[in-house]
Amino acid sequence: MHTIFSIKPLIAVLISMLVTPVLVSSKNANIREGWTFTAAALKFAVVLSMLPAVLDHTVLECTLIEVMPGLAIKFRVDPMAMLFALVSSFLWIVTSAYSIGYMRGLDEHSQTRYFCFFALSLSATIGVAFAANLLTLYLFYELLSFATYPLVTHHQDKEARSSGRKYLFYIVGSSIGLALPAMLVTYHLTGTLEFSGQGFMAGAASKSTLAVLLFMFVFGFAKAGIMPFHSWLPAAMVAPTPVSALLHAVAVVKVGVFCILRVVTGVFGVQHLNVIGLGTPLAVVAAVTVITASLIALSQDGLKRRLAFSTIGQLSYIVLGAALLSPKGLIGSMVHIAMHAFGKITLFFCAGAIFVATGVKNISDMVGIGKRMPVTMTVFLIGALSVIGLPPCGGLISKWNLVLGTLEADQFPLLIVLLVSSILNAAYFLPIVYRAFFCTEEESQFENQVKEAPRWCLVPPVITACLSVVLFFYPQPFFNLARMAVRSMGFDV
Amino acid sequence: MDGLFDFIVSKYNYWGYVVLMMIGMYAMIVKKNLVKKIIGMNIFQTAIILFYVSIGAKRDATLPIIAHGHGDAHHAVHAVDYMNPLPHVLMLTAIVVAVATLGVALALTIKIYKQYNTLEEDEINARLRGR
Amino acid sequence: MPLIAAFVATIAGWVNKKYCFAVAALGLTGALTSSVGLLSYVLTHGPVQYRLGGWAPPFGIAYQIDPLNALILVVIAAVALLNLLGTQRSVALEFSEKIGAFYTLYLLFVVGMLGIVSTGDAFNLFVLLEIASITGYALIGMGRDRAPLATLNYIFMGTIGASFYLLGVGYLYLITGSLNMADIAAILPQIYASKVVLFAFIFCMAGLFMKMAFFPVHGWLPNAYAYAPSAAAGLIAPLTTKVMVYAMVRIALFVFKPEFTFEQMGIGEPLVWAAVAAIVMGSLLALAQRQLKKMLAYVIVAEVGYMVGGFWLGNRAGISGAVLHIVNDAAMTLVVFMAAGNLFYRLKGDSFGALKGVFREMPVSMAAFVVGALSIIGVPPTCGFFSKWYLISGAIEAGHYGFVAALLFSSLVNAVLFFRIIEIGYFEPFTHANHHGHHQPPVRRFREVPMSMLVPLLVAAGSLILLGVFSGDLVTKVIHLALPGQIT
Structure with a gap:
C-alpha cells in the first residue's frame, strides 16, 4: 500500500462546482442540459480513471491547504471512498437524464436553479467521499446540507417551506450541535483528525468519554436517518422526485452513513471499538431503527413516503453492519451502500414516472396501474426485490454478507432482526406490485391501455434495474473494493 | 477618625473630581431633558480634565519655563521648582475633544428638536411608540 | 504611513468637493497598499517605529507597528475601501448635497481607526479614539428617522467610555510617569501590587467595554447601527467594535503583561x-x-x-x-x-x-x-x-x-x-x-x-x-x- 500525490480527486470534486456558472449562463435549456451531461460524464470518467490505481493498492492523496496546524483540507482516495464515489457519480448521469424528462414533463419552474444546485450537491457528495480527515468531511457535509435546501424546497409553497425548515433544523442543528463539538473534542484529545485504518482514538480517553463521542457522531450526522433523527427524510419528500431519487436515496443519506462508517472505522478503529465493546450499543440503536422504520413504512399510503421510511430502515442496515465490527459485516455494509442505491433509485424513478404519467401519488390509487404502465411496474418489481434482498438482484448479496456478519459476531438477536425486517420489506413492497397487476376489471382505476411515461423518464429506471440484476451476477467490482477496505483495517479476508 | 479626615483632606483634588464625575453621571442617567443630559456629559468630561490638571500641579512650584536658559548654561534645573507640564498639555487636546463632542451633540439636539418639536425624552419616546 | 495618505486625501477632498469620491478612493487605495506593504515588511523585518515630530520615545509620540496591528491595519483599510466603492451610489442617493461632508467624515473616521491601531502611546490612543468616535457620531447622525436620537444615546455612552479610558490612562501616568506603551510596560512589573495600577486597569477596561458595546453596556449599539445611513453602517459596524477589541488586546497584553492580566487580576x-x-x-x-x-x-x-x-x-x-x-x-x-x-x-x-x-x-x-x-x-x-x-x-x-x-x-x-x-x-x-x-x-x-x-x-x-x-x-x-x- 503506497501513497501518491494526485490532483484527480480535486478535479472530480470541482467539475460539477465549476459547471454551475456555465449552467447559469446557458442560453437555452438544451445547451444547459448538454453541459450537465458533459460534467456528469467527465466526473464519472475522472472517478473511474482512479479505479485501477486504487485496485492496485495505491492511495491517491491531494492536500489542498493547511487551514490549521496539522489540519488540512485534504483528499484521499481509498477503496471505501472509491466505492461510494463510483456509485454516486454514475447515478448522477442516469439521474440527469431522468431529471430532464421529469422536469420538462411537468413543466417545472426555475429549472436552471435546479440543475445548478444539483451539480453543487454532487460536488459536495464526492467531497465527502474523498475526504481524508474529519474536517474536510464536515466541510463538505455542511455544504451538502445547504446545497440541497433549494432543491428540497423547490416548489416554494407552504408545504415546501415547512419541510425545508424541518430539513435544515434536523440536519444543520444536529451537525452543529453534536458532530461539530464531538469533532472539536476529538481534536483536543488526540491532536489529529486524519482517518487511519486502525483509528486514532485508542487510549485517548476513558471508555465513557469515547461512548459519548461515538454517539454524538452517530446522531450528529443526522443524514444517516438514525432514529430519533430521521423525520427530516419523509419531510424532504416534497422535493421533485429526481431529487428524492438521487439525493434522498443515494447521495445525501449515503453521505450520512458513509460519515458514520468513516467515524467507526477511521476515527475509532474497528479493533479498538471491539476492545471497549461499543459495537453492541450502536448495533442495538440501528436495529431498533430498522424494525421501527419498516413498521411505519407499512402504514404509509404516499408512495414516496413509504419509500422514504424504507430508506431509513435500509440505512440502518448499513450502520448495523458496521456496528457488528466483523469483517463480513463490514463488507456487507459497504456493498449495501451500492446495492441499495441501485435498488432504491429504481423505485424512486418509478414513483416519479407514475406521477408524471398519471399524477397519482398514493398507493391506494394505484390499483391496476400495471396494465397501464407495464414496463414501469416490472422495473418497480425488480427494484423492490433488490431492496427486499431476493434473487436475482444485487440486494441479496449484501444482505447475505450482513447475515454472515451477525453469525461471525455471534449476534443471533441481530440475525433475527435482519430476517424479520426482510419479511417486513416484502410486506410493504410486494402488495403494491401485486395490486398493480392482479385486479379485476372493476377494481382497476385505470383504462386498460398501455400509456407509459415519457421516454426520458422510462429509460433510466430500466437501466438501473438492469444493473441491479447484473450486480447479482457480477458483484466483484464492489466486493473487491470493500474487501480491500476491510483488509486495510487489519482484518484478514 | 482623624485618619479618615486626613485622608479625605489630603486627597481633596481626587474627591473633587469624583464628586463632579458623579454629578455628571447622575445628570446623564436621571435627567430626561436632552440638553441637561449634554450638560451632565460635559461636567463628566471636565471632572476628568480637572483630575489631570491636578496631578500635574505641585505646591510652591512655578510655570515650567526656564527663564535663564539662554547664556546661563550652568544654572541647574530643579524639577521640584516646576510643575509637570505634560498633563496640562494633554488636557488641551482633551478639551478640544470635549468641545467637538459637545458640538456634535448639540447639532444632533437641534436636529431632534426640528424633528419632534421637543427635547423631553419621555415625549419623544411616547411619540415614537404612538407611531 | 497609511495615516498620512488618508489625511492628504481628506484635505484634498475638502478643497475639491466635486471629486471627493475619487480622492477618497485614491486615498484609501493608498492606505491599503501601504498597510499591505507594512504588513509584509513587519513580517520579514520585525516591528517598525515612526516617531512623530522626531522626538524620541518615551517623550514624543511614537507609532509602533508589529504584526498584530499591521494585520488589523490591512483589515481596516480594506473594509473602508470596499465599502467606499460599494456604496458610492447609495451615498449619492442619501445625501445629495452633503457628499463632501460625508466623505470628509468618512476619511477622518478611517484615519482615527488606523491611528488607534498604529499608535504606541496611551494618550494618543484616546485622542484618536475620540476622532473616530466623533466622526462616527456625525456619520450616524446624518441618517434619517430616529438616527439623531440614537446617535445622541451613542454619544453619551461613548463619552462615558472614553472618559473612563482617559481616567485609566491618567492613573497609569500618575504611577509610571509615562504615556508610551512600551515604556509603561517596562515600568509596571515592579509595581503590580499597587492599588493605583489595579484601578488604572479596571478603568481602561471598563471604558473599552463600553466603547465596544460589550453586554450589558451594549444599549447604544443596535439603534445607532440600525438607523445609520447604509454607507456609514457598512463602515462603522465592521470596524468600531473590532478596533475596540483590538485596543483591549493591546492594553491587556502589551501595556499590562499577560501575567498581570490573566493571573494577578483573576x-x-x-x-x-x-x-x-x-x-x-x-x-x-x-x-x-x-x-x-x-x-x-x-x-x-x-x-x-x-x-x-x-x-x-x-x-x-x-x-x-x-x-x-x-x-x-x-x-x-x-x-x-x-x-x-x-x-x-x-x-x-x-x-x-x-x-x-x-x-x-x-x-x-x-x-x-x-x-x-x-x-x-x-x-x-x-x-x-x-x-x-x-x-x-x-x-x-x-x-x-x-x-x-x-x-x-x-x-x-x-x-x-x-x-x-x-x-x-x-x-x-x-x-x-x-x-x-x-x-x-x-x-x-x-x-x-x-x-x-x-x-x-x-x-x-x-x-x-x-x-x-x-x-x-x-x-x-x-x-x-x-x-x-x-x-x-
Missing part, C-alpha cells in the same frame, strides 16, 4: 461568563427583531461576546481565535451590512415584510448575503467557522464548557435568524403579484443593484472564503508572531 473567569451572557442575550435579542439591520446589530453584540470571551480565556488558542475573529468578523459584518445596504437601496426599507420575494429580484446581492450568513453561522469553508474553531478549542483547553455551549448555541440561533430571512426572501411572493399558482411564478422583476455596488460586495464575499481557506497561514504566520511568548 477576572478572566467572570469576564468569560459575562461574554457567555453577551452571546446568549445578543442572540436571543436578535431573534426578537423584525428589522434586518437591527437584527444584524444584535448579532454584533453577540460577536463582541465571542471575542471578549475568547480573549479572556487567556490561552493561546482562545486569544488567537479572538484576534482571528477580529479580522473575520470585520469581513463578515461588512458583507452582511453591504448586502443589507444594497437591499435598502432598492427596496427602501429593511423590515422583514419588505424582503418578500427578494431572491428573485436581487439574486446576486442575496447570494452574497447568504455567504455572509453562512460565515456568521460558522459553516466551513467560510472564515467564521475557523475562528469559532479556535475559540471553542481554546475554551475546551481552558475547561470552560459554558463558553463552548454559548458558542454552539449562538451558531444555532444564527442559523435560525438567517434562514428566517432567507425563507422570507425565497418563499414569500411579492404582495402585489400573489395571484398565480406556484407553477407560474410571479412576473420576474430582475432589479439587481448596479454593478458598481455589486462587485465590491462580491469581492468582500469572496474574501470570506479566502480568509477561511488561508486562516491556517494567517494564524501561524501572523497572529502567533504577534502574541507575547508567555501565552501558551
Whole structure:
C-alpha cells in the first residue's frame, strides 16, 4: 500500500462546482442540459480513471491547504471512498437524464436553479467521499446540507417551506450541535483528525468519554436517518422526485452513513471499538431503527413516503453492519451502500414516472396501474426485490454478507432482526406490485391501455434495474473494493 | 477618625473630581431633558480634565519655563521648582475633544428638536411608540 | 504611513468637493497598499517605529507597528475601501448635497481607526479614539428617522467610555510617569501590587467595554447601527467594535503583561461568563427583531461576546481565535451590512415584510448575503467557522464548557435568524403579484443593484472564503508572531 500525490480527486470534486456558472449562463435549456451531461460524464470518467490505481493498492492523496496546524483540507482516495464515489457519480448521469424528462414533463419552474444546485450537491457528495480527515468531511457535509435546501424546497409553497425548515433544523442543528463539538473534542484529545485504518482514538480517553463521542457522531450526522433523527427524510419528500431519487436515496443519506462508517472505522478503529465493546450499543440503536422504520413504512399510503421510511430502515442496515465490527459485516455494509442505491433509485424513478404519467401519488390509487404502465411496474418489481434482498438482484448479496456478519459476531438477536425486517420489506413492497397487476376489471382505476411515461423518464429506471440484476451476477467490482477496505483495517479476508 | 479626615483632606483634588464625575453621571442617567443630559456629559468630561490638571500641579512650584536658559548654561534645573507640564498639555487636546463632542451633540439636539418639536425624552419616546 | 495618505486625501477632498469620491478612493487605495506593504515588511523585518515630530520615545509620540496591528491595519483599510466603492451610489442617493461632508467624515473616521491601531502611546490612543468616535457620531447622525436620537444615546455612552479610558490612562501616568506603551510596560512589573495600577486597569477596561458595546453596556449599539445611513453602517459596524477589541488586546497584553492580566487580576473567569451572557442575550435579542439591520446589530453584540470571551480565556488558542475573529468578523459584518445596504437601496426599507420575494429580484446581492450568513453561522469553508474553531478549542483547553455551549448555541440561533430571512426572501411572493399558482411564478422583476455596488460586495464575499481557506497561514504566520511568548 503506497501513497501518491494526485490532483484527480480535486478535479472530480470541482467539475460539477465549476459547471454551475456555465449552467447559469446557458442560453437555452438544451445547451444547459448538454453541459450537465458533459460534467456528469467527465466526473464519472475522472472517478473511474482512479479505479485501477486504487485496485492496485495505491492511495491517491491531494492536500489542498493547511487551514490549521496539522489540519488540512485534504483528499484521499481509498477503496471505501472509491466505492461510494463510483456509485454516486454514475447515478448522477442516469439521474440527469431522468431529471430532464421529469422536469420538462411537468413543466417545472426555475429549472436552471435546479440543475445548478444539483451539480453543487454532487460536488459536495464526492467531497465527502474523498475526504481524508474529519474536517474536510464536515466541510463538505455542511455544504451538502445547504446545497440541497433549494432543491428540497423547490416548489416554494407552504408545504415546501415547512419541510425545508424541518430539513435544515434536523440536519444543520444536529451537525452543529453534536458532530461539530464531538469533532472539536476529538481534536483536543488526540491532536489529529486524519482517518487511519486502525483509528486514532485508542487510549485517548476513558471508555465513557469515547461512548459519548461515538454517539454524538452517530446522531450528529443526522443524514444517516438514525432514529430519533430521521423525520427530516419523509419531510424532504416534497422535493421533485429526481431529487428524492438521487439525493434522498443515494447521495445525501449515503453521505450520512458513509460519515458514520468513516467515524467507526477511521476515527475509532474497528479493533479498538471491539476492545471497549461499543459495537453492541450502536448495533442495538440501528436495529431498533430498522424494525421501527419498516413498521411505519407499512402504514404509509404516499408512495414516496413509504419509500422514504424504507430508506431509513435500509440505512440502518448499513450502520448495523458496521456496528457488528466483523469483517463480513463490514463488507456487507459497504456493498449495501451500492446495492441499495441501485435498488432504491429504481423505485424512486418509478414513483416519479407514475406521477408524471398519471399524477397519482398514493398507493391506494394505484390499483391496476400495471396494465397501464407495464414496463414501469416490472422495473418497480425488480427494484423492490433488490431492496427486499431476493434473487436475482444485487440486494441479496449484501444482505447475505450482513447475515454472515451477525453469525461471525455471534449476534443471533441481530440475525433475527435482519430476517424479520426482510419479511417486513416484502410486506410493504410486494402488495403494491401485486395490486398493480392482479385486479379485476372493476377494481382497476385505470383504462386498460398501455400509456407509459415519457421516454426520458422510462429509460433510466430500466437501466438501473438492469444493473441491479447484473450486480447479482457480477458483484466483484464492489466486493473487491470493500474487501480491500476491510483488509486495510487489519482484518484478514 | 482623624485618619479618615486626613485622608479625605489630603486627597481633596481626587474627591473633587469624583464628586463632579458623579454629578455628571447622575445628570446623564436621571435627567430626561436632552440638553441637561449634554450638560451632565460635559461636567463628566471636565471632572476628568480637572483630575489631570491636578496631578500635574505641585505646591510652591512655578510655570515650567526656564527663564535663564539662554547664556546661563550652568544654572541647574530643579524639577521640584516646576510643575509637570505634560498633563496640562494633554488636557488641551482633551478639551478640544470635549468641545467637538459637545458640538456634535448639540447639532444632533437641534436636529431632534426640528424633528419632534421637543427635547423631553419621555415625549419623544411616547411619540415614537404612538407611531 | 497609511495615516498620512488618508489625511492628504481628506484635505484634498475638502478643497475639491466635486471629486471627493475619487480622492477618497485614491486615498484609501493608498492606505491599503501601504498597510499591505507594512504588513509584509513587519513580517520579514520585525516591528517598525515612526516617531512623530522626531522626538524620541518615551517623550514624543511614537507609532509602533508589529504584526498584530499591521494585520488589523490591512483589515481596516480594506473594509473602508470596499465599502467606499460599494456604496458610492447609495451615498449619492442619501445625501445629495452633503457628499463632501460625508466623505470628509468618512476619511477622518478611517484615519482615527488606523491611528488607534498604529499608535504606541496611551494618550494618543484616546485622542484618536475620540476622532473616530466623533466622526462616527456625525456619520450616524446624518441618517434619517430616529438616527439623531440614537446617535445622541451613542454619544453619551461613548463619552462615558472614553472618559473612563482617559481616567485609566491618567492613573497609569500618575504611577509610571509615562504615556508610551512600551515604556509603561517596562515600568509596571515592579509595581503590580499597587492599588493605583489595579484601578488604572479596571478603568481602561471598563471604558473599552463600553466603547465596544460589550453586554450589558451594549444599549447604544443596535439603534445607532440600525438607523445609520447604509454607507456609514457598512463602515462603522465592521470596524468600531473590532478596533475596540483590538485596543483591549493591546492594553491587556502589551501595556499590562499577560501575567498581570490573566493571573494577578483573576477576572478572566467572570469576564468569560459575562461574554457567555453577551452571546446568549445578543442572540436571543436578535431573534426578537423584525428589522434586518437591527437584527444584524444584535448579532454584533453577540460577536463582541465571542471575542471578549475568547480573549479572556487567556490561552493561546482562545486569544488567537479572538484576534482571528477580529479580522473575520470585520469581513463578515461588512458583507452582511453591504448586502443589507444594497437591499435598502432598492427596496427602501429593511423590515422583514419588505424582503418578500427578494431572491428573485436581487439574486446576486442575496447570494452574497447568504455567504455572509453562512460565515456568521460558522459553516466551513467560510472564515467564521475557523475562528469559532479556535475559540471553542481554546475554551475546551481552558475547561470552560459554558463558553463552548454559548458558542454552539449562538451558531444555532444564527442559523435560525438567517434562514428566517432567507425563507422570507425565497418563499414569500411579492404582495402585489400573489395571484398565480406556484407553477407560474410571479412576473420576474430582475432589479439587481448596479454593478458598481455589486462587485465590491462580491469581492468582500469572496474574501470570506479566502480568509477561511488561508486562516491556517494567517494564524501561524501572523497572529502567533504577534502574541507575547508567555501565552501558551
